[in-house]
Amino acid sequence: MNLIELQGVAKSFSAADGSARTVLSSVDFELADGEIVALLGKSGSGKSTLLRIIAGLIPADHGRAAYRQQAIHRPVAGIAMVFQSFALFPWLTVQQNVELGLEAQGVPAAEREKRADAVLELIGLAGFGGALPRELSGGMKQRVGIARALVTNPDILLMDEAFSALDVLTGETLRNDMLALWDGDKIPTKGILIVSHNIEEAVMMADRIIILASDPGRIRDEVHIRLPRPRNADSVEVRALIDEVYGLMTQHPVQAAAAGAPESAHAGYRLPATDVSRIEGVLDMLAGAPFNGHADLPRLAEEAELPDEELFPTYEALALLGLAHVDHGDIHLTPLGQHYVDADQVRKQEMFGQQLLTHVPLAAHIRRDLESEPSGTLPDKRYLELLEEFFEAEEAQRVLEVAIEWGRYGEVYGYDFHTSRLTLPESETA
Structure with a gap:
């Protein structure tokens, strides 16, 4: 049985002039029992909106959203969410923050304490129940956020950029700990849906990657991953998958348009969130050694020491301005780009x-x-x-x-x- 089913889901919000602005259009999606799925897409693809529809926090305007074949009209007890911003109450202790969901469900105090203690130990925070959030590092705060979600024994865990606010090492450690709990059947959760900007993170965690197009958000591509976990980030198979997803994510709007005018052909095109200094910095790096005008995007990201969410808009800007060509996970300096550098x-x-x-x-x-x-x-x-x-x-x-x-x-x-x-x-x- 599918845990989540979306059929023809669409969502619009009112623009400033009162007109409807479509955020999601005709989304069909399933989350199967025992599956981890990652959602990737640039700004405007409606990833977080989709997550909130699934969580029952906002309704879909059209189509059907269902949890275990039951229509979703309000927050679902079997679905829990972990946020990027930690979303902890600073005046409550770690223990009290973790118990909040149980308290809302009317669980007695003694049972709340017992279950919170167990999940804090499971997530590596035993002994920190009496601490306040301000006493914790970013990684520990996010562990509290995950513990607060897991303590309710959710059927489905939604993770909205859950690791992106952490430094690389802390995020990787927490990600691996979550996978150890999942693959070791130490948590009762049956499905995990992750929103991410990090391609390597998605490839290392997910059984399936969904790539959303933007304005409006809709499913554009799907990548199935059949490699067993834990996965070796340096293996040939993983690097090939990362390259494949990079290629799909960096399709220029002209390439991505199936028919008619491309996204970038009108004044309402969502200009990429990058500045001139970053455009020229990446251009100079691409033109210099060791790349000499041609680079594999994952390797360029490593050299630049910048996260994917900062580099993708820059790649898009370079392609938009005709200074570089992005294709199948590689970036090439155009003749115009070389003239620009010189x-x-x-x-x-x-x-x-x-x-x-x-x-x-x-x-x-x-x-x-x-x-x-x-x-x-x-x-x-x-x-x-x-x-x-x-x-x-x-x-x-x-x-x-x-x-x-x-x-x-x-x-x-x-x-x-x-x-x-x-x-x-x-x-x-x-």
Whole structure:
């Protein structure tokens, strides 16, 4: 029996102008008994929204979400969630934080204490029951979060970026401890669903990886992993899987579009969350030794010592601007990218501006409006309202900030922070 079944699930939220903004569209998904599944996808793919529908925290607008063949309409007792932010109550002790779920279920105090003690020992926190969260390291705080979820003996464990707030070594240790509990049948949980940005983490843990497309979120690819656990991160099989998932995750919107205009062809395209310094830093690293213009993405990530969630937007920006080509888990400097690396600073900014106007519709739209405006200046609110037709207010603000930074660097337009107005560059105004 499937533990979770989603059929045609869709979810929308209201945009600032009152129109519906679709976050998830026609999602069909199953979580089988005895399975660990990882959800991967860039910002805007609806991963966390999907998790909250499964947990019963928010309803789906369309389609059916079911737990053990029963429709999900509210929080389900058999489903527990672990959050990225730990979400501990700072004024409660570790023991009291762990007992919260049991208290909400009406479990008597003596039973709560017994079960909390047992799970704290299981998760490696025996002796810390009387400590306050501020006395704990990040890894220990997340162990408390996991213990709080496990103490209710959940059928399904949902993990929303549960290891991403931890340093690499701590996250890997906690991940391995969780797998030891799962594979050793030391917890009663029958299924685990993980949201992650970390490809290696997903490959090391999951039986199946689901890759979501964005705007709206929908299932784009699926990778089955049949390797036994524990898995060796340096084995040929694991490295091949990591390369495969990197390739799927870094498909350029032009490649990913099945038909019609690609995602990046309109002003409401979700510009990648990266800045010019990171774009040029990765470009310089790619052009230099030992890569000399060609790199395997996992190896480039190791050299850069940056997590996947920071590098993926940079890869996307390089491909969008025509400075690099990403294909099947590899990245290659384009001839234009090589010219960019070799150019002096003035020429780099000219080239950046040219590529921006050619490949980023929002930037071209702003520039055209400024050229047609007699005063050569316009309020940024005009473009924020445009973006809010596609995104939530916070994400619209982020996308506009990226467009402003890129445009200023390429001298396509200027920006006055005091008046919140976009302007034509000073030289052209004069």
